[in-house]
Amino acid sequence: MIKLRLIKFIAFLVFASLCAVVAQSVYGQDSKTQLQNKKAKIEEEINYTNKLLDETKKSKQVSLNQLVLLNKQISKRQELIAAINGEINNLDHQIEETNDTINHLTSTIKKLKEEYARMIYYASKNRNAYSRLMFIFSADDFNQAYQRLKYFQQYSSYRQNQVRVIKENQLLLNSKINLLEKQKSYKLSLKRTEESEKQKLTSEKNIQDKTVKSLSQKEKDLLKKLRESERAARKLQKAIEDLIAEEIRKASEAAKKSGTKPAAENKFGLTPAEIKLSSNFAGNKGRLPWPTERGIISSTFGEHPHPVLRGIKTKNNGIDITTGKGESARAIFDGEVTSTMVLPNYNNVVIIRHGEFLTVYSNLDQLFVKKGDKVTTKQRIGIIQADDSGKTKLHFELWQGKNIQNPESWILQSR
Template structure:
């Protein structure tokens, strides 16, 4: 778990540094400050994400150990009651044990397949360094970590099956054993409960430490996000004023899609599910119909087409110092180096596994992220 999040921390920090080099050689002092703040925010967010994974792992381990304690207590009670059961119950437990062993074998094979798949995809993360949007980085890393999430599920499944298998084996040993063997089993379970309770105390202490660190990080995150939000608003106001005072011959942009619903706006906003977490959006998110075509917002040169197997595309177009970024698209038509006219088709909006088609669009001037809504002409239908 930690390695994936450490990769996220390195990737987000590196891409924040790589993007200015990709888009422009010049850096102003205020832009440097904004980039530094943005880097700090992403690092804190990745540490918080790391801690959430740690907390989730600790919770899972606590649940796993608590089950073992309860199972051991049940076996001790079974020995104390000195119950006897018929052959039919013995057969039922034996059949249950066979089924559990078979399920565990299947789970082991599935887990090994996941490890092989993860090994095959080990080089994909290096390609993320070339992505031009921190938001895309988070989306793509989240999708890469889907494999890791599935792996964690298989591990939990294996632990649960192992627990249940051990409990059934212990029951059979109690029912089939002699009085001396039963007493020995009970003594082992008592010692096991003592050991498990000690482990549980340690895990609960670690969980409290992680939660305490999260509280401190969250306060720091809020402070930095407020400062960055003010800086971004100042840049936006400056560009809006500049645009209003400019001549009619200045560059203008059309919307990348003709129809859709704006579901994500530029700037810092609260996370949709975790309200205590704030999310920085470098552009706009537009929910559209299936296979909605994406068009060039202005004439320009295709600068980059970024692709990861199974993870869709991002297209970057240079408009003479302005840069438009179209992410989560498929069926890309132009190639790197192609010249585009305003309105030329670029791609189609890709569809997620949940059946949703959502375009992420960004607009830059040099190294400055712009609020696309302030520059796009017209409206969405």
Template sequence: MKKLLLLLTVFLSLQTAFAQNDKETLQRERQRLQQELKEIQDNYNKVKGQQKATLGQLNMLQNKMQLQNRYIGNINNEIKLLNDDIYLSNVELTRLQRQVDTLKSEYARSVVYSYKNNSTYDYLNFIFSANNFNDALRRVAYLKSYRAYNESKVKTIKETQAMMEQRKQQLLAKTNQKQSALQNQKVQLNELEGQKKEKDQVVAKLKSQVSDLSKQIATKKKRDNQLRNQITAVIRREIEKAKEEERKRIAAAKAAEAAKPKASPNTSNNASTNTASTTTTAAPKAAPARKEAIPLNEGELRLANSFERSKGGLPWPVDNGFVSIPFGVSKVDNLMMDNPGLTISTQASGVTVKAVYDGEVSAVSNTGEGMMVMIRHGRYFTVYSNLSSASVSRGDVVKTGQAIGRAATADDGTGGQVDFMLMVGQNNVNPRPWLR
């Protein structure tokens, strides 16, 4: 029985420790979500009062709803943990109550026995009826230990009752926490409902602005097509340049090999004999090299690998910007747009645009709808377009955070806008997971 109680206590302690870790993880996640919700609300407040609805407003509301759903999910997980804690606390209280009942029953029997044999005559009779002096001493020691045993029972009962009271207070606190979490859940669900209504209003506005919206989308499609053609030409040029450098390197290596003095015939024969007499061991096969779309030299390979390791930690190309049009397909009513990168809006045009990582400027050109800067990071390229001006030139080596230009006016005429693309070779990838 004691072993079972001990195992149950250890199990409950471990469960409590794991639950505490889960709670701390949930708390950290909740704080992060609250911060993200605050940031997106601050950005939304800047454009909320505009007469015309924009795709940026819609995207921010959609992002906010996604965060809100995750926040509600976090609260649901907290409630589940609290339910588990409450259940385990009730199990512990039941165990402690049984333990107290058992201790009280044992103590009651001891008290009854002591009462029946508590007279001085019985006490002395028990001692003097001993066979010898040593036996009498043993009987005295027994009576003392029996009294100490009863006293320890009382102490154990009091300690267990104190522990029960402590567990009851903890259970009450957890019950209150659960009630608070349920109330918060209700508030956040109402908030989500309000966000849905606000999103529906923005969608309705956008539908009423279909003509203006289609013009904005047409302008962006035209700019994206021009940009795509220029990027393709730049990458093709970079590939040819890299291949030419690789051909020169191979030719130089062959020339250097040919220039080495040839070994004498005897040396060759000796070398052949030694080679033949030596037991050959097959060298382990090297891992297949990554097939590169663009040949990379050693420095470019290091830069590409360093860039790759920075995924999720790259700085934003502008300060205080927000994604107004996400990567990929966006749809409003019957209008559809496939964005090859991120369209980042700023509060005003003319804000500084910065390189997100070290690299070399591959191209600076006018797309017809603004300036474009393309930076190479080994096998990766970052493209910054819809700039009103560029402050770098082709061939410049830039550092992370270095200013490369300024944002032009947004397509809808509100604030500034930068189109940011990330490419691996000639393939577009979603830049958002790469940014902080």
């Protein structure tokens, strides 16, 4: 008779094969999708940075902005190469798993065929109908005869099922062999792409070196512009601090007139509506939209070494977003325009209050809002100024009361 342990063993082989294939497929597809999405995002940023670089190249003079964009481009190119490497490593893992699956399926099919061959051999020796009948009728009682009859029926069904299982595993094996060929072909394509990106990176680094050397010859001019920028930044910071102090003073006076308890020292006196607005703003930390529809962060928050002048650091109270000519600045949340002003190096500046939060949009040309206007999320507030070198840059700051915040912690990581 067919032994139960043999049936269980073959069922286990089939089940194990299917589980291995499904697990590999799900894991591999998820990892591949994530890596491809990351690579596509980096490629999009590189293409956009290229566009911005082309705009700056229209000016015959080598500018610091060109170097900043080039540095950004190199950084993104390195990220892309790392992402491609990650995809290749993931693919190597998938190829290894596919090979293991192929070996496992080959072994399973071999065992199934060997077992099927033994069954065929047994059947050929006992195919005489008379012998089968004699085997049944020679039973000691009716129950044993019935069991022998059932055995022949189950044996025939099992043989048919064995053929089906072998065919299914063979189809699975063929599909895995095809998949392996595709994986190897895709890996070869990735390696070629990686080599191409490395060549581009080398070329960009050569241009970077030449740009730094060219700008180093203009050290005095760069230092002069840096000092001008620092003075302008201090003026902007003072203007914001004065505005905050004035808002706090007004709130304190209003509290005295109404006989209500004044706000804590150095705090805005917020109405219930402003408290709700502040809470909503804070609740969207990390999810607020960018102040531009498109662009790249060309200067981050905090202190950084100057890209050309050795031993000198620059400080940024916000972030600088370089974008295309004609692009607009937009409000990142509902609020009210509390001030518009003109400052050296920053051109038109718009300050929007969102309860206890302030957002500052600098280097605007044409304004679409004025003091007292209510604005909504993503509403256009002005066109960003473009200078003679082709640079279109928005300087953006975010304050919570008197405390300067890092805007990158508040806005979406990608648009």
